[in-house]
Amino acid sequence: MPHIPVSPTTPGIRGLFDFRPETGAALKKLAHVLLHGESPLTKGERELIATFVSHGNGCKFCTMSHAAAARFHYGADSDVVDAVVYRNDRSGVSELMSVLLDIAERVRIGGRNVSDELVAKARALGAVDRHIHDTVLIAAAFCMFNRYVDGLRALTPEKFEDYVPMGERMATLGYSFEVPDATR
Amino acid sequence: MPHIPVSPTTPGIRGLFDFRPETGAALKKLAHVLLHGESPLTKGERELIATFVSHGNGCKFCTMSHAAAARFHYGADSDVVDAVVYRNDRSGVSELMSVLLDIAERVRIGGRNVSDELVAKARALGAVDRHIHDTVLIAAAFCMFNRYVDGLRALTPEKFEDYVPMGERMATLGYSFEVPDATR
Numbered sequence: 270m271p272h273i274p275v276s277p278t279t280p281g282i283r284g285l286f287d288f289r290p291e292t293g294a295a296l297k298k299l300a301h302v303l304l305h306g307e308s309p310l311t312k313g314e315r316e317l318i319a320t321f322v323s324h325g326n327g328c329k330f331c332t333m334s335h336a337a338a339a340r341f342h343y344g345a346d347s348d349v350v351d352a353v354v355y356r357n358d359r360s361g362v363s364e365l366m367s368v369l370l371d372i373a374e375r376v377r378i379g380g381r382n383v384s385d386e387l388v389a390k391a392r393a394l395g396a397v398d399r400h401i402h403d404t405v406l407i408a409a410a411f412c413m414f415n416r417y418v419d420g421l422r423a424l425t426p427e428k429f430e431d432y433v434p435m436g437e438r439m440a441t442l443g444y445s446f447e448v449p450d451a452t453r
Numbered sequence: 454m455p456h457i458p459v460s461p462t463t464p465g466i467r468g469l470f471d472f473r474p475e476t477g478a479a480l481k482k483l484a485h486v487l488l489h490g491e492s493p494l495t496k497g498e499r500e501l502i503a504t505f506v507s508h509g510n511g512c513k514f515c516t517m518s519h520a521a522a523a524r525f526h527y528g529a530d531s532d533v534v535d536a537v538v539y540r541n542d543r544s545g546v547s548e549l550m551s552v553l554l555d556i557a558e559r560v561r562i563g564g565r566n567v568s569d570e571l572v573a574k575a576r577a578l579g580a581v582d583r584h585i586h587d588t589v590l591i592a593a594a595f596c597m598f599n600r601y602v603d604g605l606r607a608l609t610p611e612k613f614e615d616y617v618p619m620g621e622r623m624a625t626l627g628y629s630f631e632v633p634d635a636t637r
Contacts, residue, residue, distance in 0.1 A: 272572045272589075273582045289586060291486045299479035306475055327565060372604075380603025381511060388456045398457045402473060405456075405604040413597035419564025420556075420589040 271422045280424040280431075281330040285417060300414075301445035303407055309399050312440070313342030314366060317350060318373050318407045324354050325377050328415035330425040337436020365394040369404045376408035455606045464608040464615075465514040469601060484598075485629035487591055493583050496624065497526030498550060501534060502557050502591045508538045509561050512599035514609040521620020549578040553588045560592035 275284030286293030304315050316339035323331035336354060340347035349361035359367040368391045375382035388401055418425075426432065459468030470477030488499050500523035507515035520538060524531035533545035543551040552575045559566035572585055602609075610616065 270569075272567065272569075273586050285586075288582075289590075291490055292483065292590060295479055295483035295486055299476065299483065302475045302479055326563065376600050376604040379510065380600035383456065383604045383606070385454075385456075398472075402457050402469075402605065406473075406476060406601055409597045409600035409604060412600055413593045416560050416564035416593035416596055417590055420560040420567045420593060421586065422567070 271424060273421055275424060277424065280426050281334060282414060282418050282423060284423055285421055296414075296417075297444050299410060301443045303403070303410060305443035305445075308403050309397060310369075310403055311342070313339055314369075315403065315407055316342055316440070317353060317362075317366075318370065318404060319411050320350065320354050321370055322373050322377050322408045322411040323415050325374060326412065326415040326419075328411075328419050330418050330423060331411065331415050333426075333429070333432040334435050334439065337432040338439040339436075341437050341440035363394075365391060365396060365400070368394060369396070369400060372401070372404050373408035376405050377412060380405075380409070455608060457605055459608060461608065464610050465518060466598060466602050466607060468607055469605055480598075480601075481628050483594060485627045487587070487594060489627035489629075492587050493581060494553075494587055495526070497523055498553075499587070499591055500526055500624070501537060501546075501550075502554065502588060503595050504534065504538050505554055506557050506561050506592045506595040507599050509558060510596065510599040510603075512595075512603050514602050514607060515595065515599050517610075517613070517616040518619050518623065521616040522623040523620075525621050525624035547578075549575060549580060549584070552578060553580070553584060556585070556588050557592035560589050561596060564589075564593070 271284070273288055275288060279287055282296075286297060304319065305312060308315065310318075316335050320332055320335040320339050323335055332354070336350055339350045343350055346361065352358040352361050353370065359370065362370070368387065372383055372387055372391065375384075375387065383405065391401060455468070457469075457472055459472060463471055466480075470481060488503065489496060492499065494502075500519050504516055504519040504523050507519055516538070520534055523534045527534055530545065536542040536545050537554065543554065546554070552571065556567055556571055556575065559568075559571065567589065575585060
């Protein structure tokens with residue numbers, strides 16, 4: 270049971286956004302700019318980093334929902350999402366993306382773990398400043414979102430199928446919008 | 454040296470906000486609503502939770518700057534900030550605040566550590582839903598801010614004195630504003 274009252278029809282972080290709309294608005298805006306705004310990383314790559322970090326933090330709701338969004342973006346190549354997230358198998362992603370996932374994992378464990386060597390390795394593979402910035406901020410932001418969801422024990426649907434329409438909505442509409450009650 | 458280019462006159466997280474103003478705007482808004490908006494927790498209590506979490510995460514910039522803001526709020530009682538943050542001495546805070554600090558520490562370690570028992574203990578001491586919500590979100594948000602600052606190795610002033618005017622500005626103006634260059 271959640272630690273604060275949330276509507277049973279509003280699973281996950283949206284129940285928390287509804288509980289306090291003022292912080293909800295800022296958090297939705299952040300997620301939208303970060304995952305749907307302009308970036309050298311594709312939306313699929315950004316959702317993959319978000320999912321990978323959420324799984325590392327053991328947050329089922331964020332892992333399941335962002336995995337669904339990432340799979341939608343990757344389309345025919347969606348197996349790569351499950352390979353990276355659940356088996357740490359990097360064979361389906363670029364060398365650069367693999368190093369960015371390593372940076373995200375260091376951030377997840379603690380910000381001071383991101384070494385000059387690792388950043389230099391990413392740059393040698395073509396990363397520009399924004400690759401580094403966006404990877405670090407996505408990883409950091411999911412260390413917040415995961416703790417917000419699990420720290421208040423937000424409602425977490427059990428079934429894989431529940432996350433498919435959620436992921437499609439996240440992948441297509443993004444995060445900075447109101448979800449009508451009937452389609453939550 | 455920071456992992457991305459930031460102005461030498463813009464220490465800490467503000468250099469990162471300037472690097473990407475779109476995410477900077479959402480992050481400043483979040484910090485402002487969370488630490489300066491309406492809450493059953495005083496601004497001092499919220500800054501104290503932010504400082505306590507930042508120290509736990511080993512983020513010097515966030516610890517020093519938010520400690521300065523918290524000391525400003527606590528005024529004549531500012532010793533309580535250093536007691537809680539650096540010595541985990543809770544003798545200067547209420548029993549409820551001590552339990553909320555315990556909840557914040559659980560969130561810092563990982564969201565799933567917030568137990569029903571601990572939330573019940575806070576409620577027995579007078580906590581309402583918003584005490585629980587705000588404590589969890591402040592702790593979660595600083596798990597992001599700390600990782601953003603340290604993951605990109607933002608410029609971190611060394612001297613205690615550098616943080617005093619910064620803390621006063623944070624305590625009085627809050628976070629959702631532009632700092633003129635000359636006073637950064």
